[in-house]
Amino acid sequence: xxxxxxxxxGYVGSTTAERLIAAGHEVVIYDSLLRGHRGAVPAQATLVxxxxxxATGLEKALRDNQxxxxxxxxxxxxxxxxxxxxxxxxEVNVVTGPKMLDAMRAAGVKRIVFSSSAAVYGEPLHTPIxxxxxxxxxxxxxxxxxxxxxxxxxxSRAYGIGAMSLRYFxxxxxxxxxxxxxxxxxxxxxNILAAFSGGAPLKVFGTDYETRDGTCIRDYIxxxxxxxxxxxxxxxxxxxxxEHVPCNLGSGSGFSxxxxxxxxxxxxxxxxxxxxxxxxAGDPPVLVASNEKARAVLGWEPRHGTxxxxxxxxxxxxxxxxxxxx
Ligand SMILES: NC(=O)c1ccc[n+]([C@@H]2O[C@H](COP(=O)([O-])OP(=O)(O)OC[C@H]3O[C@@H](n4cnc5c(N)ncnc54)[C@H](O)[C@@H]3O)[C@@H](O)[C@H]2O)c1
Numbered sequence: 121x122x123x124x125x126x127x128x129x130g131y132v133g134s135t136t137a138e139r140l141i142a143a144g145h146e147v148v149i150y151d152s153l154l155r156g157h158r159g160a161v162p163a164q165a166t167l168v169x170x171x172x173x174x175a176t177g178l179e180k181a182l183r184d185n186q187x188x189x190x191x192x193x194x195x196x197x198x199x200x201x202x203x204x205x206x207x208x209x210x211e212v213n214v215v216t217g218p219k220m221l222d223a224m225r226a227a228g229v230k231r232i233v234f235s236s237s238a239a240v241y242g243e244p245l246h247t248p249i250x251x252x253x254x255x256x257x258x259x260x261x262x263x264x265x266x267x268x269x270x271x272x273x274x275x276s277r278a279y280g281i282g283a284m285s286l287r288y289f290x291x292x293x294x295x296x297x298x299x300x301x302x303x304x305x306x307x308x309x310x311n312i313l314a315a316f317s318g319g320a321p322l323k324v325f326g327t328d329y330e331t332r333d334g335t336c337i338r339d340y341i342x343x344x345x346x347x348x349x350x351x352x353x354x355x356x357x358x359x360x361x362x363e364h365v366p367c368n369l370g371s372g373s374g375f376s377x378x379x380x381x382x383x384x385x386x387x388x389x390x391x392x393x394x395x396x397x398x399x400x401a402g403d404p405p406v407l408v409a410s411n412e413k414a415r416a417v418l419g420w421e422p423r424h425g426t427x428x429x430x431x432x433x434x435x436x437x438x439x440x441x442x443x444x445x446x
Contacts, residue, residue, distance in 0.1 A: 122146045124187045126172050127194030129156025135298045138162050139347035148185045157445035173216040175223045182227035189231035189354050198306055202261035213264035217271045225279055231357035236285040238409050240266045248410035251366050272364040282357035288369040289339040291346055292430040299437030301444035312384045313438050315393045324377050326399035335377035337406040339370050342424035352418040370409025371425055383427035387435050
């Protein structure tokens with residue numbers, strides 16, 4: 121299959137591109153390089169530097185490369201930044217939506233997988249969260265993901281598009297060649313690894329939650345497992361013309377912050393420099409997504425679900441790339 125990956129110079133997009141190429145697909149990466157890295161683009165992929173809001177440029181890339189399906193990982197993805205700058209988030213993640221989807225229609229591309237987020241759910245009413253859980257995002261980032269999913273709902277029905285939205289929480293880990301290099305970095309595991317390398321000590325926000333050890337429990341998924349799921353979802357879009365199918369990619373269980381710190385201590389061989397501070401506003405005690413639908417629909421399940429694998433591979437990549445993709 122010929123696939124165009126928006127945001128394919130980023131963490132999730134580049135790793136999935138690597139997986140698609142290994143499976144024999146042809147990959148075109150379409151990225152503005154705002155947050156991604158040229159060095160993350162696999163050598164076998166074609167890189168088109170462009171903005172997802174540029175419908176003409178995108179349509180040309182789709183036509184020139186006879187693209188059959190789009191994997192949409194491009195956009196802005198930082199919760200805190202979205203609260204401070206909602207205008208930018210709506211512009212990049214939502215306003216570009218109809219332009220992108222119309223460029224696809226003009227080029228005759230009727231299959232799309234969207235890297236959404238479990239942030240569409242907001243505060244959970246129950247865990248693990250399933251796809252029927254109400255959608256009530258608690259930050260602009262989640263709201264923009266819900267809005268794009270809404271577009272996919274209506275576009276798929278009206279124009280016979282086969283669409284899947286993959287909803288997941290925290291991605292972690294690395295492949296041999298690709299790892300996480302977000303700037304700024306807000307995720308727990310890379311910030312733990314940065315603390316080992318002389319960065320700021322890690323802040324543990326609250327130890328008095330009603331959880332097994334008092335710290336928040338979160339869902340983590342290995343980036344390699346995520347790449348598998350995206351590849352399976354791309355294949356599945358051939359069967360769902362006229363439908364938009366949301367699907368969680370969760371672990372079903374999750375890990376506490378202290379469990380992550382302990383796993384990192386075992387991987388690296390020393391205590392994570394950290395300090396315990398008070399709770400952070402808006403942090404639910406447990407955020408874990410169910411993976412029952414992903415198992416049933418995509419035949420997917422996490423293969424590298426242990427913290428040792430996620431932190432171990434991320435640490436190994438950092439050792440090989442101490443300055444990331446620089
Ligand atoms: N990393 C996670 O833990 C996580 C969790 C849940 C969902 N997601 C979703 O997965 C997707 C990818 O996440 P990531 O961690 O790889 O992020 P990332 O920032 O590494 O990648 C996003 C890519 O999009 C590109 N981009 C941004 N604006 C663009 C534009 N206007 N036109 C073209 N390209 C543009 C950036 O240059 C970057 O390469 C995001 O949509 C994010 O919401 C990520």
